[in-house]
Amino acid sequence: MSFVFTPPATVSVPVVGTPERFPVHRIYCVGRNYEEHAKEMGFTGREPPFFFLKPADAIVAVEAGQTGTIPYPSLTKNLHHEIELVVAIGTGGKNIKAADAHKHIYGYAVGLDMTRRDLQNEMKKQGRPWCIGKAFEHSAPIGPITPVAQAGDVNNAEIYVQVDGKDRQRSNVSRLIWNIAETIEHLSTAWELQPGDLIYTGTPEGVAAVVSGDTLVGGVAGLGTLSIKVA
Numbered sequence: 001m002s003f004v005f006t007p008p009a010t011v012s013v014p015v016v017g018t019p020e021r022f023p024v025h026r027i028y029c030v031g032r033n034y035e036e037h038a039k040e041m042g043f044t045g046r047e048p049p050f051f052f053l054k055p056a057d058a059i060v061a062v063e064a065g066q067t068g069t070i071p072y073p074s075l076t077k078n079l080h081h082e083i084e085l086v087v088a089i090g091t092g093g094k095n096i097k098a099a100d101a102h103k104h105i106y107g108y109a110v111g112l113d114m115t116r117r118d119l120q121n122e123m124k125k126q127g128r129p130w131c132i133g134k135a136f137e138h139s140a141p142i143g144p145i146t147p148v149a150q151a152g153d154v155n156n157a158e159i160y161v162q163v164d165g166k167d168r169q170r171s172n173v174s175r176l177i178w179n180i181a182e183t184i185e186h187l188s189t190a191w192e193l194q195p196g197d198l199i200y201t202g203t204p205e206g207v208a209a210v211v212s213g214d215t216l217v218g219g220v221a222g223l224g225t226l227s228i229k230v231a
């Protein structure tokens, strides 16, 4: 087969303990999945889970021990960090029950859902899609994927991000409103999950702005850290 132009390379993420990489299919994100973050966004807490997507090529994959770089994006004056646990799907499926969700998980990673908050808020106000606030290039930094067998108890893991060495967000994955298994159950009723899908599971409270020159270091206990500099 030939193409009218060279097709883009497959987006992929390094995997801990192997030179093989995880090819990315889709990026799903869960909105307002920690109660204290829902409150800081002006909502009351538990509501049915809802989802948005980022394009696979929003990924900025950072090797272990390295610092990735993202450009400060266009149009915004309020670029926010959202530190998140990312679930990597290894086996697809639809209508997956929470009790079976673990069979579909390949591994976990630390991710940042970078957000042009001013643009997102304007879209919210107008009842328009969030894409311009959420789904831009370089908006999904991610560290290496740790396969399930090597990961700790991620359901009860501390999650945090520091900017230039100062704490911005610090919580625990146990505070997810919809836990990993429940999220997979809900998500797979709406979309058929595929190997290579990534799920950004939501962010705890403390989201705030970064500016050019800032360095973000985020982590989830048992999964290492993710380091990103804003150019």
Ligand code: MN
Binding pocket: 029, 030, 031, 082, 084, 113, 200, 202, 203
């Ligand atoms: Mn998020």
